[in-house]
Amino acid sequence: MKVTLLIVLVLFSFLLGSSALRGESNGKALGVRSTDIPVLLYHRFGPIPADPMTVTTAAFESQLKYLSDNGYVIITLRQLVDYHLGNRPAPPVKSLVLTVDDGHKSVYTDMFPLLKKNQVPATLFIYPSAVSNATYAMTWGQLREMKETGLIDLQSHTFWHPNFRKEKERLKSSEYEHLVEMQLKKSKQKLERELGTLVDMLAWPFGIYNDDLMDKAAEAGYVAAFTMERRHACITENVRSLPRYLMTHSDKGAFERILVSGNRR
Secondary structure, three states, X not given: OHHHHHHHHHHHHHHHHHHHHHOOHHHOOOOOOOOOEOEEEEOEEEOOOOOOOEEEHHHHHHHHHHHHHXXXXXXXXXXXXXXXXXXXXXXXXXXXXXXXXXXXXXXHHHHHHHHHHHOOOEEEEEOHHHOOOOOOEOOHHHHHHHHHOOOEEEEEOOOOOOOHHHHHHHOOHHXXXXXXXXXXXXHHHHHHHHXXXXXXXXXXXXXXXXXXXXXXXXXXXXOEEEOOOOOOEOOOOOOOOEOOEEOOHHHHHOHHHHHHHOOOO
């Protein structure tokens, strides 16, 4: 009897351990927990992939359909940040977040109609120097229209999208310090003044960040910041360097794999 009981316990432990190693809790795959949230990052849209950073409008529409058909919950970035700050419970299982960087006009013409049609929220990280100035960028009026739907949150991508690594090599120390402070504060101030919204989240240009930049972001009033690293955001991450998946045309066949397995390509 004791031998039989021992065998049963050993088999149970083995099965339990195997399941844990496979990460099969709540349908998640290898190493991805139900509280790990994929944050997707888009830039541009259009009928054809004009460059690697362009996701076709048809592909994005099919991604939204896949999410709806498979029980995913698109939450706001604010919900994710509040969870990381300990201000709300963990998001529902199969949650994810949509973000967009830069402020390309195709976000208004191609993405926005689909977000409205499906009542899906997204966060746009904008660098204000281009708004209503660059031919490729949205206008302040378009950004206000998007904000008024309640679906779109508008946050900072610095003032003109500098490469902080190159600027640090090029500038004197005092000049670099001034540049960083200006990029962080001027963007926040301009967006808040033009859009009447709270700007306290930041997307690092080119995904470049370090401890010093994170400290400066905190001093400038940013409670969270985001980079570009292909893994799910988990609760143990530093809230000022949360990862996002850069979505490109080449991800056309990898969408499901990213969501399920935490693709780290």
